[in-house]
């Protein structure tokens with residue numbers, strides 16, 4: 001596949017490092033610090049798929065530019081979902097293809113699946129438990145809470161009706177789900193869902209050991225997307 005990389009930071013470079021080994025060619029790099037190339041310089045004849053990992057402030061414009069150029073786009077940037085409906089509408093209007101995941105790791109997507117299952121079971125059986133989400137990331141991360149923590153929170157809110165909203169701080173009422181953020185050194189990404197009662201604690205935890213799992217998942221999505229039209233995520237890709 002011919003890949004256009006948008007964003008050549010920690011994730012862009014990890015993806016580039018894995019792409020050649022899977023038989024892909026990086027035909028362009030768009031990064032305002034690392035390159036002078038622009039998305040508008042590329043056509044569907046030159047690019048099979050664009051992969052976007054940049055910044056919360058940049059992601060929507062990059063996704064929109066890809067869709068207007070007719071380039072299928074796999075987006076991993078977090079912190080821009082207030083624009084997601086607009087992006088989805090543009091994908092429909094341009095008959096384009098947009099793939100978004102707050103986390104491309106297959107392990108994290110299993111964690112999301114188990115999180116929804118546990119929340120539904122806790123709702124069915126377990127009175128007396130409170131629940132909270134914690135995410136820990138490196139100190140360079142600009143958005144808070146992480147996209148992954150937000151997806152986990154949505155999975156709880158949809159299946160555990162005692163919680164009706166989330167707060168990026170300790171809960172101030174029983175119906176609030178605390179989503180706590182910690183920033184420490186070079187931590188790649190750790191997410192925990194913890195149910196606590198007077199009797200015991202139940203934890204679901206994912207700890208990324210490197211960025212390889214994110215990059216492999218983004219490449220899986222990039223291999224899957226070309227030829228499809230619409231808006232997709234890891235549930236469609238993995239059949240979860």
Ligand SMILES: NC(=O)C1=CN([C@@H]2O[C@H](COP(=O)(O)OP(=O)(O)OC[C@H]3O[C@@H](n4cnc5c(N)ncnc54)[C@H](O)[C@@H]3O)[C@@H](O)[C@H]2O)C=CC1
Nearest residue numbers: 007008009010011031032033054058076077078102103104
């Ligand atoms: N969905 C997932 O699985 C994952 C998502 N992420 C998200 O991906 C994003 C990027 O993460 P990292 O690579 O760690 O960040 P980074 O800061 O290491 O790299 C970002 C790169 O984007 C470039 N950039 C910034 N604005 C740009 C623009 N307007 N156009 C083109 N390039 C631009 C920067 O120059 C930088 O090289 C973040 O939002 C992060 O939360 C990170 C890891 C996994």
Ligand SMILES: O=C(O)C1=N[C@H](C(=O)O)C[C@H](O)C1
Nearest residue numbers: 078102103141146147148189
């Ligand atoms: O910024 C990061 O590094 C990460 N961001 C994603 C998120 O916000 O959930 C995914 C991963 O945890 C790493």
